[in-house]
Structures are given as structure tokens and as C-alpha cells.
Amino acid sequence: MHRFIPRSLAPVCLAAAASLAMAGAASAQTAAAQKIKVGFMLPYTGTYAALGNAIENGFRMYVQEQGGKLGGREVEFFKVDDESDPAKAPENATKLIKRDQVDVVIGTVHSGVQMGIVKVAKENNTLVIIPNAGADEATGPLCGPNIFRSSFSNWQPGYAMGQVVAGRGMKKVVTLTWKYAAGEQSVKGFKEAFEAKGGKVVKELTLPFPNVEFQALITEVASLKPDAVFVFFAGGGAVKFVKDWAAAGLKDKIPLYASGFLTDGTLEAQGAAAQGLETTLHYADGLETPRDRNFRAAYAKAFKLQPDVYAVQGYDAAQMLAAGASAVKGDMSKKTEVIKAIEATRVDSPRGVFTLSRAHNPVQDFYLRKVEGRENKVSSVAVKALADPARGCRL
Numbered sequence: 001m002h003r004f005i006p007r008s009l010a011p012v013c014l015a016a017a018a019s020l021a022m023a024g025a026a027s028a029q030t031a032a033a034q035k036i037k038v039g040f041m042l043p044y045t046g047t048y049a050a051l052g053n054a055i056e057n058g059f060r061m062y063v064q065e066q067g068g069k070l071g072g073r074e075v076e077f078f079k080v081d082d083e084s085d086p087a088k089a090p091e092n093a094t095k096l097i098k099r100d101q102v103d104v105v106i107g108t109v110h111s112g113v114q115m116g117i118v119k120v121a122k123e124n125n126t127l128v129i130i131p132n133a134g135a136d137e138a139t140g141p142l143c144g145p146n147i148f149r150s151s152f153s154n155w156q157p158g159y160a161m162g163q164v165v166a167g168r169g170m171k172k173v174v175t176l177t178w179k180y181a182a183g184e185q186s187v188k189g190f191k192e193a194f195e196a197k198g199g200k201v202v203k204e205l206t207l208p209f210p211n212v213e214f215q216a217l218i219t220e221v222a223s224l225k226p227d228a229v230f231v232f233f234a235g236g237g238a239v240k241f242v243k244d245w246a247a248a249g250l251k252d253k254i255p256l257y258a259s260g261f262l263t264d265g266t267l268e269a270q271g272a273a274a275q276g277l278e279t280t281l282h283y284a285d286g287l288e289t290p291r292d293r294n295f296r297a298a299y300a301k302a303f304k305l306q307p308d309v310y311a312v313q314g315y316d317a318a319q320m321l322a323a324g325a326s327a328v329k330g331d332m333s334k335k336t337e338v339i340k341a342i343e344a345t346r347v348d349s350p351r352g353v354f355t356l357s358r359a360h361n362p363v364q365d366f367y368l369r370k371v372e373g374r375e376n377k378v379s380s381v382a383v384k385a386l387a388d389p390a391r392g393c394r395l
């Protein structure tokens with residue numbers, strides 16, 4: 001004898017049974033079908049817009065080269081324009097982490113915005129791979145197991161240039177930059193290396209980010225008659241600065257040195273004003289390794305553009321994520337194993353192979369480059385395997 005089911009309830013029971021069966025099938029499938037959720041938090045507007053786009057291009061290109069999958073799983077992308085605005089950073093990071101439930105945040109470019117991302121990601125134990133921002137804190141006092149960087153610390157390129165300028169016998173230098181972490185920490189790195197070798201930074205000039213009213217400051221630099229000038233500018237602001245410097249007639253009068261962001265991804269717009277400028281960076285044109293040659297050819301084909309340092313950093317962020325995802329066959333919930341695998345990876349970057357420091361920052365060569373035409377041509381390795389000192393990081 002079977003139980004009597006009132007006619008009015010029959011559809012409900014059937015539906016319940018069906019949904020139970022479906023749930024079983026779904027859970028058997030979820031592991032394989034679940035996508036890896038990647039959240040881009042990057043500037044898509046403002047002075048750093050081109051940098052954000054290059055990072056996303058590089059990242060997507062690596063995923064495409066793997067057939068669209070990492071660790072055997074498809075990748076789903078989410079995007080937020082962070083506008084290089086630190087005030088909006090906590091809210092924007094929260095959107096990706098809480099609303100979209102991403103497995104990893106790929107962000108960002110601006111050091112001030114990075115501080116907001118790091119804070120929210122640490123509270124939620126979300127994996128972050130920083131594809132540019134140099135904020136020393138992220139791999140210093142605020143370092144964390146879930147915070148990685150595919151780029152550089154602000155200290156690194158500045159330090160490399162400090163060695164070069166001191167090595168040329170320059171004694172008296174004026175610095176000029178935007179007044180925020182990236183500029184100030186680049187100058188600090190420069191000063192540390194330059195003054196350790198007997199040089200002196202006689203004046204540190206700044207203007208608010210992202211202002212481009214350089215005229216009065218350029219006049220002040222000239223009046224101080226230094227042996228050389230060290231600057232940090234990037235993106236749209238770098239284009240304007242290099243042009244203003246040349247227009248003021250100082251290009252052949254006072255040697256201008258900078259971290260390589262001054263002339264990366266900007267040469268078409270800077271034209272003649274940039275010719276001959278020397279900078280230090282962890283990437284350069286003319287490396288002529290098979291790895292770099294292939295990367296550049298593929299990037300040019302895909303995007304009808306030459307790659308720059310930002311594209312390389314995006315590409316390598318994807319390589320780092322791939323190392324973590326492969327180790328857990330795409331199951332990103334195994335956070336400890338993902339982290340261990342990324343820590344141990346040797347990244348086969350177009351810039352040259354690099355490893356990660358204890359604080360999760362690249363240990364990498366810094367090239368001295370010189371602008372020739374549309375290229376930042378490599379002249380030499382300024383500092384080999386330079387590691388950020390990771391002051392204040394306890395990991």
C-alpha cells in the first residue's frame with residue numbers, strides 16, 4: 001500500500017524530488033565546472049588609463065595562450081575602474097570581493113589605491129596579485145601570505161638609478177615628483193643608493209598627483225643648477241613632463257634621470273623630446289631573448305600595439321596565478337596550497353626569469369635603458385637580482 005498524496009501537493013513533491021536529483025548531479029559537477037573568478041581592479045580612466053589597459057591585455061593574453069583555462073578551469077573576468085582614486089578604493093575592492101566573490105584581485109596601478117585593496121583583501125583573506133603599484137608597504141610592513149606582486153617595489157628602480165648616477169660622479173641632485181607614495185618612495189630609494197656613495201640630494205620638489213602644471217617647478221630646478229635631476233612621473237603626466245622639460249630648453253643642459261615609467265608606453269606621444277633619456281627599469285626593449293621575442297610578436301599581433309612594462313607585469317601576474325591554480329587543479333578554495341605554489345614559482349617572464357622574495361616581491365635585474373626612436377633600448381644591467389629590503393615585513 002502506498003501513501004496517499006493529495007492531488008494538490010503532487011506537483012510540489014515532484015518538483016522537490018527533481019531538484020534534489022539535480023542538486024546531486026550539480027555537486028558532482030561543480031568541482032569541474034566552477035570557473036576561476038578573476039577581478040581586475042585597475043584604472044580605465046585618467047592619467048593611468050593606458051597602464052590599466054596594458055595590464056589587462058597582458059593578463060588575458062597569457063590565459064588565452066593556455067586555451068582560456070588555468071588549472072584546468074575556465075576563467076571568468078570581473079572589472080572595476082578604480083580611477084586611481086584612493087578614496088574609492090575600499091568600496092571598489094569590496095565590490096569585487098563581496099559582491100562578485102572573486103578568487104583573486106588583480107590590482108592595481110596607483111600606490112594609494114593599493115593600500116585600500118591590501119586592507120580589504122587582508123580582512124577577507126582574498127588573494128591579491130599586484131600587477132604594478134610599487135607601494136613599499138605592500139611587501140613591507142603590510143605584507144601578508146595572500147599578497148603577491150608581479151611588478152616592483154617603489155624602492156627598487158629608484159635605488160638602481162641612485163647607483164648609476166653616483167657611479168657617473170654626479171654630486172648634487174634635485175628630485176621632482178608627484179607628492180604621493182610612488183614618487184616619494186622612488187625618491188627615497190634613489191637617495192639611499194646615491195647618498196651611500198657620496199652624493200647629496202639638495203632639494204626634493206613635489207606637486208600634487210595628478211597635476212601637470214610643471215612650469216614653476218622646472219624654473220626652480222634650473223635656478224638650483226644641480227649636476228642632475230631625478231624624477232618619477234608615469235602615464236599621461238610623464239608625456240607632458242618630458243615635453244615641458246624639452247620646451248624649457250633644459251634637455252641638453254641638465255641631465256635628466258628617472259625610473260623607467262617616465263618613458264614606458266609613452267614614446268609615441270613624447271617623440272623628439274624623449275630622445276636620449278636614460279632610465280632604470282626591470283624591462284627594456286632589445287633584450288633579444290627568445291622568450292621576449294615570442295611575447296612581443298604575440299602581443300603586437302593580438303593588440304596591434306607594442307607591449308610595455310605594464311603588459312609584461314599583467315602577463316606575469318597571470319603566470320603567477322597559473323602556478324597556484326595548477327597546484328590545486330583549479331580548486332582555489334585550497335588557499336594555503338595556492339600560496340605555497342606561487343611562493344615557489346620561478347616566473348619565466350619576458351623580462352627574464354624572476355623569483356619571489358620572502359615578502360612576495362620579485363627579485364629581478366634592473367636594466368639601464370636609453371631612448372632611441374620608439375624604444376627604451378637596453379644598455380646594461382644596472383643592478384643584478386635586486387631584492388627589496390622588505391623592511392617591517394614579518395612573514
Ligand code: PHB
Pocket residue numbers: 048109110111112132133134135154182233234235261
Ligand atoms: C604607483 O603608484 O605605484 C605607480 C604608478 C605608475 C607607475 C609606477 C608606479 O608607472
